[in-house]
Amino acid sequence: DAMVIQNPRYQVTQFGKPVTLSCSQTLNHNVMYWYQQKSSQAPKLLFHYYDKDFNNEADTPDNFQSRRPNTSFCFLDIRSPGLGDAAMYLCATSRDSTGGSYEQYFGPGTRLTVT
Amino acid sequence: RKEVEQDPGPFNVPEGATVAFNCTYSNSASQSFFWYRQDCRKEPKLLMSVYSSGNEDGRFTAQLNRASQYISLLIRDSKLSDSATYLCVVNLITGNQFYFGTGTSLTVIP
Numbered sequence: 001d002a003m004v005i006q007n008p009r010y011q012v013t014q015f016g017k018p019v020t021l022s023c024s025q026t027l028n029h030n031v032m033y034w035y036q037q038k039s040s041q042a043p044k045l046l047f048h049y050y051d052k053d054f055n056n057e058a059d060t061p062d063n064f065q066s067r068r069p070n071t072s073f074c075f076l077d078i079r080s081p082g083l084g085d086a087a088m089y090l091c092a093t094s095r096d097s098t099g100g101s102y103e104q105y106f107g108p109g110t111r112l113t114v115t
Numbered sequence: 116r117k118e119v120e121q122d123p124g125p126f127n128v129p130e131g132a133t134v135a136f137n138c139t140y141s142n143s144a145s146q147s148f149f150w151y152r153q154d155c156r157k158e159p160k161l162l163m164s165v166y167s168s169g170n171e172d173g174r175f176t177a178q179l180n181r182a183s184q185y186i187s188l189l190i191r192d193s194k195l196s197d198s199a200t201y202l203c204v205v206n207l208i209t210g211n212q213f214y215f216g217t218g219t220s221l222t223v224i225p
Contacts, residue, residue, distance in 0.1 A: 031211045042119075042202065042215040043159065050211055090158055097211050101147035104204075104213055106158040 023091030121216035138203030
């Protein structure tokens, strides 16, 4: 049974047209992450939520926003996609790793194409 | 300086060979270490956590050297199905930040 679900699996959007990617989880983990991964590169952390607390990485462009309306769902909004934003977007969850050691569980990813 | 560095390879090895990957990390506040496997166009999947005493899971052995700030993964008796990219992942003691290496590509050849 899928534990971290991402929709859609493939998304095509036009240059500058806002797009929203969604992620849901059945693990009841309190931490959710969004990563961007381009071909032959490591996943790059964009931001994460610890419960409702939003933590942005310093180098994440303002073009990327996120919402977490409840424990189960988290959204990635790209306000004005550019050609350079074409990538695989990975959602992950984990238990709170502060003082502990818990692995991340990944969804299957959404592959974004910008035309 | 990158948080986590890996030799990207590629490593091309024959079936049955033993292959080792290393990974170095820069932040001494790193507390937890993992190896993930990622197949082409798929999501990363946990291969194994890395414990201070070293740990083994079948053909896979992981080691941690905190003094030198590196971790390693040894794969014995390589199978064709081991072909993938292996990602080294480090978690900081401050909590919920995981940093990935660029991955090491392995191809096992018949």
